[in-house]
Amino acid sequence: MQPIDPSDFRLTVAPMMDWTDRHCRYFHRLLSPHARLYTEMVTSAALVRGQQLRLLEHSQQEHPVALQLGGSDARELATAARYGADAGYDEINLNVGCPSDRVQSGRFGACLMYEPALVGDCVKAMRDAVDVPVTVKCRIGVDDQDDYADLQHFTETMLGAGVEVLVVHARKAWLKGLSPKENREIPPLDYQRVYRLKREFPQLTVVINGGISTVEEVQAQLGHVDGVMLGRAAYHDPYLLAQVEAALYGEPLPERAHMLQRMRPYIEAELARGAALKHISRHLLGLYQGQPGARGFRRTLSEGAHLPGAGWGLVEQALAPQRVAA
Template identity: 60%
Template sequence: MSDAGSAPDPRFSVAPMMDWTDTWCRRFHRLLTRRALLYTEMVHANAVIHGDRDRLLGYAPVEHPLALQLGGSEPATLADAARIAAERGYDEINLNVGCPSDRVQSGAFGACLMAQPGLVADCVAAMRQAVDVPVTVKHRIGIDDQDSEADLHAFVERVAQAGCRHFVVHARKAWLQGLSPRDNRDVPPLDHQRVYRLKTEFPDLTIVLNGGLDDVPGARSHLEHVDGVMFGRKAYHEPWSLAAVDRLYFGAAQDPTREAVLDGILALAEQMRRDGVPLARLTRHILGLFHGEPGARRWRRILTEGAHQADAGPELIVQAAQACLPRAA
């Protein structure tokens, strides 16, 4: 097999974020944008093979287009996990070569793999052989002292030779020694220009820019230099910013209204009640919906205080929204 399947549109995507981008987060984001490519949290290949697949890989059809991010460094294991994911209908399989956490490093995967482009190439080749959907790689611009532009280009060239055509590039290098994962998100300087030059060097590859993006309208300017942009923390903490994505990036006629999004949230809450899913699994993702708007603090307080009650349901969301939307009163 090969990744000859139709690739999702790369122009705008929401990053894979550990403990954040679960299925309820993604279903909420789909109320804001129908076209953005959504990613799962990183799942280790061993967990896919040996763990609870319904829990780890479960999603709703509305979440498409949807990519699964895998962690791991053993080609055969990654190939098996990719095949399982593709059989479950994921639109893309992404290999994590960017996470700098101690736990990831101890497992010899994530960002430390940038030091082993040959191994990453072997992983990509094995995954492509196993599936018909695109296999992509998310990585940093460098690690530790291996951070020259020549190092980055050599990495991408080697992995591209294995058939990867789509690279998501976090425009900070990762310090694997001496910085925490939190510091790795802020301390190493951003270098968007280096990612631009990577696209110039490899014009036939799809290059998506990630890292430090916090202005959804303004980020369109990056598309003059790369094929797409990926937003992370901004999309999560200020989710209303996603409401303009389909119009700005994909030509939709208009943005969704807050009232329509609230109706969708209430429908999700009703489904959760029917299925016995605690409401808090949704409300933690929607706390930022009214960020910067009158009543936002009350919205957050009511949801935070009430969502863990055993009988919490749509009524709590209506109550919380009353300070923000007149129609909800």
Template identity: 60%
Template sequence: MTTPIEKLSNLNGWRFSVAPMMDWTDRQCRAFHRTLSRRARLYTEMVTTGAVLHGDRERLLGFDASEHPVAVQLGGSDPGDLAAAARIAADFGYAEINLNVGCPSDRVQEGRFGACLMREPSLVGDCVAAMKAAVSVPVTVKCRLGVDEQDIEVALDAVAEAAVAAGVDGLVVHARKAWLKGLSPRENRDVPPLDYGRVARLKAARPELPIAVNGGIADIPAAKARLAEVDGVMMGRAAYTDPALLLAVDPELFGEPAPVADAFAAVEALEPVIAEGLARGLRLHAYTRHMLGLFNGRPGARAFRRHLATAGMAPDAGLGTLREAVARVSRERAPAQAA
């Protein structure tokens, strides 16, 4: 019988993933990140069950097979709706269905999902069970240590226990509490202190449960440090703002060559994808807004960003505009302050 860890490991990316991030990890971002790593697991932005059930599914869920391994993150708290949405997402070909139990935004709280579900572990279990019954792909949960005044020892154990009882295939833990009152979602990414030790204790108590840690992981050495304690790491803002670090994921974490030699080659590899998108009516900015940090640390990086922020915004901007921006960057490395 395949264990949960084997089931997720066989899908090629549980060891390292790029976090689902609202307004950032759309399909253009994922296409770009895939040029930098073959092995990293990529996630969609959170998609609510209501949007999946009643919205434009192709726009919300459509992706290219080249993005694999790619997972969808769902937001919701009604088990029936989550089961239906999970079934639709699985039919689109996603390799994993992830339930959001970590987002602290007011909109999410009003909908009784996201981080506020940390207070309702039995409901989390019901949601996981419903999705597990609906699909054959792995079902995972991304959660916090707890919310507000909860004891993180009790809160995290309760959610983990309910999810495991429901058959969850893995747990991603953002190693911070979320404060639902008094802090904005942005502040919730920094102000509550990180507690990697709490996640490590959960893993020690549940060795059979695949556990990945998220929050504050800034580079590949930091990822390696966390992998000494858990099964996977999920990197968020660092991977987005300094995407060239993804070039180290395959060689450093999987023992395989990077898909391209450097950041310049990554742009070249993305050009056919951008050309196809432009032909479908997308603007260049839909891609290049995710690439602004690609040349951090090289002379000309600021000029690259400036050109894309000006000429790259024009309705008729195309591959020539992108090449003009890249031409402003030196191929010689320099200290970060020279960017």
């Protein structure tokens, strides 16, 4: 098993269904050379029973990049983890945080916080199968798990299974009655519970997730935990990644237009492979968030990217007013 360096987890970008596909991750890597990136959740069943190994496709430029798996069958997860490691992923992460009904019906995601022993068995099987780190992403609790003792017991079980990195979304998940969107907003954040976890388990690399949306908030969180995982904020305002990169690692802050131009070789290569521009450009829409002309930039890409023959010229068209504004 490769040794864990907590500094590798200082800045990470959350796995987000329908968002953090390979095109998104390539763009995020340009914005942040140091961030650890995560795939959308891939079910172990899709890889093992469905043999949908195309879901593991990624670019070498994405590294370090982790594969997030969903499942609860230890043997199947071990096989899926092996597929991921063989495909070159730097980490395998187990989803114990997603609250959606579809995920619950498959007996994975946040409902597994009720079954820490099962999660431990799954983690151990995965660790025995691969040499890359196996990590867990969880919530601070689910439903009526209001006591810190529940999270404490879950963490102790993870440590016993060999987990060295725990990513904690600092909200409880309600498994019934709230949509996944509401589960990201309604249950109150409890950062203090995650801080306590780090204090009581100093040997554990703890990464905090949930509601963090500015450079200043990232820096403040790093005074309490080992790493920060950015989610929706990094997607809707991807330039935030470049700003955090500059603050944490001293990288020069690039111009937005320069970042977009650096996407050109990738976009043109993907279009030549048969990809549609709309599948790539949707991840670029927030680049000018909060800037003059942002609405026009989004509109040009949104309205034109789905048209037949849409290519790099459309991106240049969207970018032209931004150059004038700059």
